[in-house]
Amino acid sequence: MATTLEAPAQGGLPAEGASGVGVRVDRVRRRFPGGRGASAVVALDDVSLHAAPGEIVAVVGPSGGGKSTLLELVCGLQVPDAGTVRADPAALMPQRDCLLPWASALDNAALALRAQGMPRAAARERARPWLERLGLEGFAHARPAELSGGMRQRVAFLRTLLAGRPVLALDEPFAALDALTRQDAQAWLGRALAEAPRTVVLVTHDVEEAVVLADRVVVLSPRPGRVVAEIDVELPRPRRRTDAAVVERRERALRALGVTS
Amino acid sequence: MIRALALLALLIGAWEAYCSLSGIDPLVLPAPHEVAQALWEDRGLLWDNLLVTAQEVVLGIGLAAVTGLGCAVAVHLSPTLRRAVYPLLVGSQTIPIPVVAAPLVVWLGYDLAPKLAIIALVSFFPIVVTTLDALERIDPDQGKLMAALGVPRLRAFRLAEAPAALPGAFSGARIAVAVAVIGAVFAEQAGSEDGLGHLIQQAIPQLLTARAYAAVIVLSLLAIALFGLLALAERRLLPWAHPGGGPA
Numbered sequence: 001m002a003t004t005l006e007a008p009a010q011g012g013l014p015a016e017g018a019s020g021v022g023v024r025v026d027r028v029r030r031r032f033p034g035g036r037g038a039s040a041v042v043a044l045d046d047v048s049l050h051a052a053p054g055e056i057v058a059v060v061g062p063s064g065g066g067k068s069t070l071l072e073l074v075c076g077l078q079v080p081d082a083g084t085v086r087a088d089p090a091a092l093m094p095q096r097d098c099l100l101p102w103a104s105a106l107d108n109a110a111l112a113l114r115a116q117g118m119p120r121a122a123a124r125e126r127a128r129p130w131l132e133r134l135g136l137e138g139f140a141h142a143r144p145a146e147l148s149g150g151m152r153q154r155v156a157f158l159r160t161l162l163a164g165r166p167v168l169a170l171d172e173p174f175a176a177l178d179a180l181t182r183q184d185a186q187a188w189l190g191r192a193l194a195e196a197p198r199t200v201v202l203v204t205h206d207v208e209e210a211v212v213l214a215d216r217v218v219v220l221s222p223r224p225g226r227v228v229a230e231i232d233v234e235l236p237r238p239r240r241r242t243d244a245a246v247v248e249r250r251e252r253a254l255r256a257l258g259v260t261s
Numbered sequence: 262m263i264r265a266l267a268l269l270a271l272l273i274g275a276w277e278a279y280c281s282l283s284g285i286d287p288l289v290l291p292a293p294h295e296v297a298q299a300l301w302e303d304r305g306l307l308w309d310n311l312l313v314t315a316q317e318v319v320l321g322i323g324l325a326a327v328t329g330l331g332c333a334v335a336v337h338l339s340p341t342l343r344r345a346v347y348p349l350l351v352g353s354q355t356i357p358i359p360v361v362a363a364p365l366v367v368w369l370g371y372d373l374a375p376k377l378a379i380i381a382l383v384s385f386f387p388i389v390v391t392t393l394d395a396l397e398r399i400d401p402d403q404g405k406l407m408a409a410l411g412v413p414r415l416r417a418f419r420l421a422e423a424p425a426a427l428p429g430a431f432s433g434a435r436i437a438v439a440v441a442v443i444g445a446v447f448a449e450q451a452g453s454e455d456g457l458g459h460l461i462q463q464a465i466p467q468l469l470t471a472r473a474y475a476a477v478i479v480l481s482l483l484a485i486a487l488f489g490l491l492a493l494a495e496r497r498l499l500p501w502a503h504p505g506g507g508p509a
Binding site: 072075076078079090091092093094095096098102112116117145159163165169 | 368400402403405406407408409410412416417421424425432455499
């Protein structure tokens, strides 16, 4: 895994450390031992997930279906009990934003760069244009408490993107946002990924979000999580949630989840 | 504030009424007007001794803050240390101060050092506990975020956790103010030539009970002032810790 950062290319942001694997999770099983008397929990059972370099794969499924576990496997934070995980270096965007309350939006966005050893001034220099690109130019010096929920997610996403890793593991990034803010968030996420292409594993319980953003949607069953459907979206971007083709894929995913309308 | 003053006036009124109606010996319990008189007549004496005690308390809490922060961080970073040190920390709080005061005076002499040691000893515990609490409240996802990037533990701590300890240390110091003042009195009574604790110890056998009570009131005012100053300093230095306005 490369740990050095290269000079930024014009426009987009290069990801380093890519060996061209993308994400290859093969027939993985993950089981957590139960507490006293409780039986063990099988979070994932025989799950395979492939994302080619540059591909955006959404994972949808009910709560408790092992989606977060899958991301932690991709990030190397857990090891599978069976099966294999191969992935380019990944940056994690956890469910809660985890912004540092004492640091400005700019410093929060630059945190991963600082964490990799970049001096403060250089890290801020790198992060600043991205704040502007996501419409946060007036808020570089605002602390998280002064930001709206949508703005906080933008900063958290930038922190993930600026880590410079080829893979982004996004764990229900917009679950806590209201419906309108979420649509806005999906729009800027789409724009940012168009500018700085990444291999993305996006975990969500919002089927519509999955279809609007992803190249492919993987549907997981309730615990133990198994892949019950894979849907190729294959639609041009930007997509509108009201397009017939988007609606059709959404219905297919919902049927795979056992939700009939 | 007005309500607090009204309650105070009521309590003083009840105290005064009790003293005049029960005919209790003023050497046992002086009436408020006698204490007020002592406060005025001994103002120079009280002020000089207040300066001594205030210096001890401020330096002692400062010492406890530095060592308490360091200890909390070490325990936070090492679960082994946590298991080893925490029971000792709790145990250290059960040591009655007069018991340790004597050997400390023998080891450290009659000047500032034994007082600082005692005040720091009693202030240390609340500071360690609140600081550790603040560090433990950090979202575990924060650690995952850093771990996924392969950030070394100490650097991750410095960037993403260390500042979270400061509001905890401040809360602990505010709690410590009250016990620190009591600690200062015991420390001075174990061996000292000045300070409000020493003054109280001298006043009682001299049958100057009102002066002893006056010294107690000055001690309370010292504690209130320090508590307020710490709250003010925290609001100034760590505005992010109180996004909804000032501390309650």
